Amino acid sequence: MSILSELRDSRELVANLTRREVKGKYKRTVLGQLWSLANPLAAMLVYTLVFSFIIKIEPDVGDPSGLDIFAVWLLCALLPWSFFTNVVTGGMASLVGNENLIKKVYFPRSALVVANGFSAFFTWSTEMAVLLVVLLVVGSAVLPWLPLVVVVMAVLYVFALGISLLLSIANVYFRDTQHFVAILFQIWFYATPIVYPGTLVSERSDRMGPLFGSVTLEDLYRLNPMERFAEVFRNLLYDNRMPELVDLLVIIAWAVGALVVGALVFTRHSKRLAEAL
Amino acid sequence: MSAISVEGVSKRFRVYHERNQTLKAAVMRRRRASYEDFWALRDVDLEIPHGSSFALVGDNGSGKSTLLKCLAQILYPDDGRIETRGRVAALLEVGSGFHPELSGRDNVYLNASILGMKRPEIARKFDEIVDFAGVEQFIDQPVKNYSSGMYVRLGFAVAINVDPEILLVDEVLAVGDAAFQEKCAQKFATFKREGRTVVVVSHSMPSLRTMVDHAAWLQKGVLREVGPAQGVLERYSDSTHESSGATIGGLVHIGSGEVRIQRAEVLPLTATDEPLTVGGGLRLRLHWSAAGRVERPVVGIAVEALDGTYLAATNTRDAGDPVDVLEGEGVLECTLPDVRLHPGTYSVIASVTDESTTELLDQVRDIARFSVDSGGRSWSGGYLALPASWDQVAESTSAVDG
Ligand SMILES: Nc1ncnc2c1ncn2[C@@H]1O[C@H](COP(=O)(O)OP(=O)(O)OP(=O)(O)O)[C@@H](O)[C@H]1O
Ligand SMILES: [Mg+2]
Numbered sequence: 182m183s184i185l186s187e188l189r190d191s192r193e194l195v196a197n198l199t200r201r202e203v204k205g206k207y208k209r210t211v212l213g214q215l216w217s218l219a220n221p222l223a224a225m226l227v228y229t230l231v232f233s234f235i236i237k238i239e240p241d242v243g244d245p246s247g248l249d250i251f252a253v254w255l256l257c258a259l260l261p262w263s264f265f266t267n268v269v270t271g272g273m274a275s276l277v278g279n280e281n282l283i284k285k286v287y288f289p290r291s292a293l294v295v296a297n298g299f300s301a302f303f304t305w306s307t308e309m310a311v312l313l314v315v316l317l318v319v320g321s322a323v324l325p326w327l328p329l330v331v332v333v334m335a336v337l338y339v340f341a342l343g344i345s346l347l348l349s350i351a352n353v354y355f356r357d358t359q360h361f362v363a364i365l366f367q368i369w370f371y372a373t374p375i376v377y378p379g380t381l382v383s384e385r386s387d388r389m390g391p392l393f394g395s396v397t398l399e400d401l402y403r404l405n406p407m408e409r410f411a412e413v414f415r416n417l418l419y420d421n422r423m424p425e426l427v428d429l430l431v432i433i434a435w436a437v438g439a440l441v442v443g444a445l446v447f448t449r450h451s452k453r454l455a456e457a458l
Numbered sequence: 459m460s461a462i463s464v465e466g467v468s469k470r471f472r473v474y475h476e477r478n479q480t481l482k483a484a485v486m487r488r489r490r491a492s493y494e495d496f497w498a499l500r501d502v503d504l505e506i507p508h509g510s511s512f513a514l515v516g517d518n519g520s521g522k523s524t525l526l527k528c529l530a531q532i533l534y535p536d537d538g539r540i541e542t543r544g545r546v547a548a549l550l551e552v553g554s555g556f557h558p559e560l561s562g563r564d565n566v567y568l569n570a571s572i573l574g575m576k577r578p579e580i581a582r583k584f585d586e587i588v589d590f591a592g593v594e595q596f597i598d599q600p601v602k603n604y605s606s607g608m609y610v611r612l613g614f615a616v617a618i619n620v621d622p623e624i625l626l627v628d629e630v631l632a633v634g635d636a637a638f639q640e641k642c643a644q645k646f647a648t649f650k651r652e653g654r655t656v657v658v659v660s661h662s663m664p665s666l667r668t669m670v671d672h673a674a675w676l677q678k679g680v681l682r683e684v685g686p687a688q689g690v691l692e693r694y695s696d697s698t699h700e701s702s703g704a705t706i707g708g709l710v711h712i713g714s715g716e717v718r719i720q721r722a723e724v725l726p727l728t729a730t731d732e733p734l735t736v737g738g739g740l741r742l743r744l745h746w747s748a749a750g751r752v753e754r755p756v757v758g759i760a761v762e763a764l765d766g767t768y769l770a771a772t773n774t775r776d777a778g779d780p781v782d783v784l785e786g787e788g789v790l791e792c793t794l795p796d797v798r799l800h801p802g803t804y805s806v807i808a809s810v811t812d813e814s815t816t817e818l819l820d821q822v823r824d825i826a827r828f829s830v831d832s833g834g835r836s837w838s839g840g841y842l843a844l845p846a847s848w849d850q851v852a853e854s855t856s857a858v859d860g
Contacts, residue, residue, distance in 0.1 A: 193571040201557050201568050208559040208600075285550045287531040288572050452534045455527070456471060 184444045187289040194288060198296035203303055217304040218311060221260055225252055228259070232376045240378040246321050246421040253319060256312050257418040258375045258411040261334075264305035265341045265407065266366050271297040272345025273352040273359050280458045290451045291444075294349050298342045302334075309334070316418060326417045333413055333429075336436045340406065343439025346447040353450075353457050373407045406435040459543070461624055461655040462529060464504040467538035469524055469679075471496045498524040499535070500679045506672070508543075509653040511646070513666045513687060515694045516676035522659045525676065526550070526626050529657065544623025544655070547573055549614070556613065558602035562593060565601050566616055573620045583619045590641065591615035611638055618645055625649060627658045643669075663695050667766055688766035692823070709825060713818035717748045717755060717784055717810045722826040724806075727795065735833035736843045739795040742826065744808055747787040755784055756815050759792055760807040761799070769804070769841055775815075784810075798843040801832040 188195065207213045232238045233251040242249045275297045276283065276290070283290060309330075316323045323330075352358040374382070379402075386399035402408060409432045416424040450457070472493040498521045506512045514522045527533040528540060530548035555569045566587055570580045588597055591612040593604070601609060618625075646669060649656055660666050666673070666687070673690040675682045683690050696710060711718060726732065727739035734740055742759060758773030772792075774781050781790070806828070809821040837843070 191571075191574075193576055194574075197568045197571040200564070201560060204564065205557050205559050282555050282572070284532065285548075286555060286572055287546075287548065288574070455532045 184289075184291050184448055188291060188295060191289050191292050194292050195296045195299065198292055199299040199303070202296060202300035206300070214307070218308060221256065221263060221308055224259060224263070225256055228255055228376050238377050238381075241380065243321070243420045244422065246419065248319060248321055248419055250319060253312075253315060253321075254415070254419050255376065256315075257415045258373075260305065260308050260312060261337055261410055261414050262370065262373065262375055262407065264301055264308075265337060265410075267301040267304070268298045268338070268341035269345045269348060269362065270359070270366075271301060272342075273348045273362065275345075276349045276353050276454065277356070277458070283458060284455050290454055291346065291447060294346055294447070295342065298338060298345065301341075302338055305334070312418070321419065322421050323418055326421060330414075330417050333410070333417065333432070336432055337410055340410075340432070340436040340439050343436065343441070343443035346443030347439070350446055350450045353454065369405070369407065372402075372405055374411050379408065379412060406432065409435070459508055460505040461508040461510075461543055462504070462506040462657070463539075463541045464502055464506075464525075464529075465539045465541075467499055467502045467525075467528060467535040467540060468497060469499040469521070469528060469533060470536045471498055498679050499528070499676075501538070502676075502679075502681045504674055504681065504684060506655060506657060509650075509655060510672050511650050511656040511658070511670045513670040513673040513691065514657065514659045514676060515661075515663075515666070515673060515691065516682075517698070519678075520676040521679040522676055523550075523628055524679075526628050526657065526659055530626050542624060545574070545621070546624045546626065547617060547620040547622035548626040548628075549617045550626070550628045556601050556609070559600050561599060562588075562597040562601055562604070562612060566597075566612070569613065569616045570620065573617060575620055583621075587612075587615045587619050590619065590645075592638075607635060607638075614642070618642075622654070624655045624657070627656065627660075629659055629661070663691060664768060666691060667768060692766065696823075709822050711820055711822055713810070713820040715820060716750060716752055717746055717819045719808045719810065719820055719822055719825065720745045720747060722806060722808055724826050724828045727793070733831040733833075734797065734828060735831050736800065736835075736837065737796060737798055737845070738830075739793070740797060740828060742792045742794070742806065744790045744792070745787075746784060746790060746810070748784040750785070752784045752810075752812075752819065753782070754813040755781055755819065756811050756813065757781055757790055758809050758811070760809070762805045762807060763841055764803055764805060767841065769799070771807075773809075773815075797830065798845070799830050800837045800839075800841055800843055801830050802841070803827055803829045 207216050210216060212219075229252045232255075238251075240251065240254050243254075248254070272294045275293045279293055282288075282293075313323065313327075348358055348362060382402050383399050386397045386402070389398055391397050392401070409428045413424040413428050413432060416422055416428075473496045474493045502521075502525065514525060516522050524533065526548065527550065528535050529542065530546060530550065532548070532550070555572045556565045557568065560568070563584075566584065567577070567580055570583075570587075571577070575583075588594055591608070591614070593608050593612055596604060596608065601612070604612070646656060650669075656670075658666070658670065670687045670691075672685065673687040673694075674684040675690050675694045683693065696712065709721075722745070723743040725741040725743060726734065727741060732738075744757065744759075746757075756773050756775045758771060758776075760771035761769045763769060774790075804827065805824045806826045807821065807823050808825045810819040811817060812819060
């Protein structure tokens with residue numbers, strides 16, 4: 182794909198743009214990079230308070246890890262989710278926000294979207310590192326699964342990149358896209374087992390029986406790619422077990438599919454960006 | 459082998475009457491927004507020779523920037539083909555990739571990589587870039603604390619150090635203070651000497667005349683003329699005055715016409731037959747007629763070489779002999795006692811402006827020519843005579859002196 186060879190030739194640029202994003206984001210703040218941890222921390226506190234203490238959601242005990250801590254269980258899916266939304270939200274703004282650059286200089290436009298993804302990935306990695314420390318402290322045997330975690334993180338990056346390539350172009354033509362997506366994310370968040378366990382949906386689905394033909398509620402529910410990502414990350418980090426093979430294959434398929442579609446659309450429109458902006 | 463070939467290039471812009479930039483607008487109208495096609499470039503053919511400095515001239519909106527952006531691959535032509543041979547750098551707007559919160563150093567790296575430089579290459583050139591921009595003391599400060607001049611200089615320094623084989627420049631020559639402009643002019647001269655190709659867009663005819671050898675003239679997106687700079691630039695600048703211009707007796711007059719210089723005579727300084735030699739003198743008689751009464755005009759002459767190089771100029775105000783009034787007809791004589799030009803033929807431009815020299819009343823190019831004779835001596839190249847004497851000195855003497 183041309184987008185890949187283009188990016189190979191401009192590794193420097195992607196690296197420097199990523200550095201610009203990372204460095205520029207928390208310039209002139211006292212806490213600096215620590216702020217990137219504040220968001221997930223605040224979300225964790227709020228969700229734990231609401232869903233664990235008030236609504237009393239009780240996720241299954243980690244199997245085989247035996248962990249039973251709501252906040253940790255929550256973070257295992259919440260961090261990947263917020264990474265995903267950060268990449269897509271930032272990616273959508275990356276072309277529109279760099280209008281000046283695009284109109285004046287020639288360089289591979291995809292570098293902007295890719296670098297945005299990398300800078301979010303960097304933030305996410307620090308969050309995951311903190312989570313890792315917490316997991317080790319509370320006694321999760323996560324270390325052997327670490328290589329696979331990194332692979333799945335890369336798969337999620339690819340998926341998020343594909344979506345943000347697609348939406349960044351859409352946002353150039355229709356600026357509504359970003360507002361629309363913001364609302365979509367709110368719904369999507371609750372359609373994904375982040376603050377509640379997926380088993381709640383399976384139970385409800387079993388009680389309801391097939392909706393039409395042999396399609397159950399759970400089948401529809403599992404069409405959501407982020408549901409699979411959430412399960413896979415929880416399997417690895419919280420339960421310390423091998424995820425279902427089919428889940429792994431499905432997320433890879435989603436990632437490849439999103440990247441191909443995103444890259445095709447992006448390549449088709451990138452030449453016209455300077456005049457469309 | 460030309461550095462850039464442009465074959466039948468056309469560029470169309472869609473001018474939307476009401477652009478669907480929101481979904482609602484698109485849905486409400488239930489179809490694509492209505493637009494008109496606007497051809498910013500039409501069937502342009504150009505060959506830009508390798509190692510030339512090439513000017514693109516034309517009125518506002520004639521498509522110069524559009525063509526330059528097509529060459530830089532920022533825009534893509536709808537028709538035709540563009541081939542560039544060699545690394546291209548475009549200076550369309552300097553400093554456009556700067557991040558205000560980052561230091562000058564970080565920004566140099568960022569901006570240089572946007573322009574396609576690799577890290578070791580940037581590191582090697584870093585000092586040169588900072589030195590060229592003259593911002594050593596501030597290089598570790600955020601660029602938002604830079605003065606706007608410093609900002610521009612740093613951006614320019616980066617772009618010019620990318621080492622392109624083809625440099626595209628759009629009206630950014632005029633940035634910076636005088637010293638910086640001088641530096642830029644030198645850098646362009648170096649580029650030219652090194653056999654690189656430079657394409658410039660500018661409205662400043664005098665600076666173009668001194669720096670380019672070829673030019674193309676665009677008119678409403680269509681290529682009107684292309685060729686050696688002198689002819690193209692001259693016809694273009696004449697055309698810009700066309701509305702007020704007039705051809706009288708084979709001479710092209712531009713300006714308001716309140717005064718007309720009808721002809722000029724070249725006379726020797728004294729009534730002898732001796733030809734003008736280097737360092738000799740001459741008199742120029744300008745025959746003028748005024749339509750009404752013109753108070754305190756400034757009358758001037760300029761001397762050009764036949765290749766269009768602007769050599770020197772003087773006027774009644776500079777010389778300290780102001781003219782009070784021009785009315786009716788008359789003759790004004792200008793005495794040049796010491797013409798330090800090398801042997802050759804030179805062309806005279808005569809002009810009359812108002813007191814502030816902002817409004818052109820009349821200007822005639824090539825109103826007269828004069829030749830300087832070698833007088834039997836040999837003179838090496840260049841236009842200006844540089845009187846000199848040479849002596850052998852013993853080394854000890856020079857040591858004492860020096
Ligand atoms: N993105 C765009 N969308 C629509 N029209 C455009 C666009 N860019 C340029 N044009 C039009 O194309 C024409 C040529 O513009 P261009 O900028 O090339 O002119 P120019 O020769 O550089 O003029 P100037 O001397 O003022 O810089 C203009 O009429 C301009 O309005
Ligand atoms: Mg222009």
